[in-house]
Amino acid sequence: MTFFQSKLRQLTAATVGALAVMSATPALAGVIDFESVAPNIYGGTEVITQSGYSLTVIDTPAAGPGGTGFAGAIGDGSDPFLCTVAACPTGNASQFYLGVNDGSLRVTRTDNHLFQLTGLDYAFLAPVGGLGGYTYGQLTLVGELSNGTKVSYAYDFPVLDSLGYSPFETLSLTAFGGNYFSSVTIGSCLFDGNGGCASPLAGAENQSQFAIDNLQVTPVPEPETYALMGLGLGLVGWMSRRRSRAASAARTNIVANTIAA
Template identity: 35%
Template sequence: MLATCAVASLVPAQGAVLDFEAGPPALYADGSGFEQGEFRFRVEGDFGMLDTAAACADIVCPSGNDTQFYAGLNDSSLSVQRVDGGTFSLLGFDAAFVAPLEFSPGSNVGQIVVEALAADGRRVFGAWDAGKSGADGAFSFARHAGDRFAAFGNITSFDVFACVYGPGGGCFRPAQNLAQFALDNLQVAAAVPEPGSAALLVLGCAASMLIAGRRRRAPAPAAH
C-alpha cells in the first residue's frame, strides 16, 4: 500500500487540449462566454468569436489553421479558469496576431500576452512575439510551449490578450482596437502537487497502514 501511495504521488498530471471545436460558430460580447470540458471561458472587452478563417471578412485572419479557433478582437481579452475553480497548469497553445487590415510583408506588430493568477496569489506574466506578416499581409499560427510555461504550473486562472508595438519599443494595450489575437489548442493539465503535498500524501498513507495493522493485530473479543 505504501508503494502504491508513493507511485500515486508521482503520477504525471492528466492533460487535455482545448481546441474550441465543441461549440458552434458564435460571437461573444463583453462578459459572455462558453465552456469546454472542465474549463470556462469569459470575454473581457469588446467582443470575440469562435469560427474558422474562412469566416473572416472585415479582418485578416491568420493562416496555418483550417479548424475552428477563438479570435479576440478590438483590444479584448479572454479569461480561462476551471469550472470548479480548481488549480491547473498551462502547458502551451497555438496563437497568432489577427490583423485589422493587410500589413506589408515582413511587418512585426505586436505580442501575445498571458497574465495568470497563481494559487499563492502571485501574478505570473508571459509574452510571445507574434511574428512577421507573410506575403499576403496575414500572420501565421505558431506553437508556443516548453520551459517558458514552467511558471504557469499551479494557477487558478489566466487571461490572454494582444498588445501592439509603439513608440520607444513598448507594447501597448489598449491600442485603438488594433490589438487582436487568435488562439487554439490550449494544452492544460491538473496542477502537479507541490513536493510538500506529495510527502504529506505518502505520510498519510503510512499512517493509514499503521492503523490498519494495529486493527488486524488486536485480540479478538472473548467468547461468552
C-alpha cells in the same frame, strides 16, 4: 467483523477513492481546442466552457472590465468567409478563438482549482490585409498564483507573410508553464514604435487582436488527494509486509513439524 477489520476496510475504500480521483483528473487535462463549441461571437463577460475549464471573454480596456461589447469569437479556419473585414491567420483549418477589439480571455478551471498552461498555438489577427512582412505586437499572458501574485510574459507575434497574413505558430511556455495558476488572462498589444507595446495603442484602438488554439492545460491535484494516495500506498506496504511475515512463519512451522516427525 472485528474493529481492526472494519477500519482496514474503511482505509481500503478511501484508497480506492483516492485512486479514482487521480485517475479521473486527467479528464481535465489535455487540450482546449474549441472544437466542441459552435462558431459564435461573444461580448464581454460571456463564458465559454470546454474540458472542465471556463473561458471568460473580457471587453477591455476601453470599456472597463465589466464591458459587454464585442470582444471575441470562435471561428472555423476552413470557412472562406470567416474574416471579411480583417486578415485571418493562416495554417489552421480547425476551429480557434479570436480575441478582437482589444479584448482578452480569462481561463480558469470550472472547479476553481489550480492548473498549468504549458503551450498553445497563436497568431496575430491583422486588422486589415496587405500589411508589410513584420511582427506588429505581442501575445500577453498574465497568470495569477494562488496567493494573488501575478506572473506576466509576452511573446512576439509571428512575422506576417508576403500577403499580410499571420501564420499560426506553436508556442511552448517553458518558463510560464512551470507555475500553478488560479487563472490565466490572454490578451495582446501593439508595438508603439518606441520600444513599447500597448493596448490600445493611441490612435489605433480596437486593433490589438489575436488568435489562439490548442491550449495545453494540466490540472494540479489537490493536497488531500496526495495524502490519501500516500495513505493507500502505506497501507498496501503494511499489508504486504504482514503477509510476508505470515508466510515466513508458516514455512518455519512446516519445517519444524517435518523435523519433529
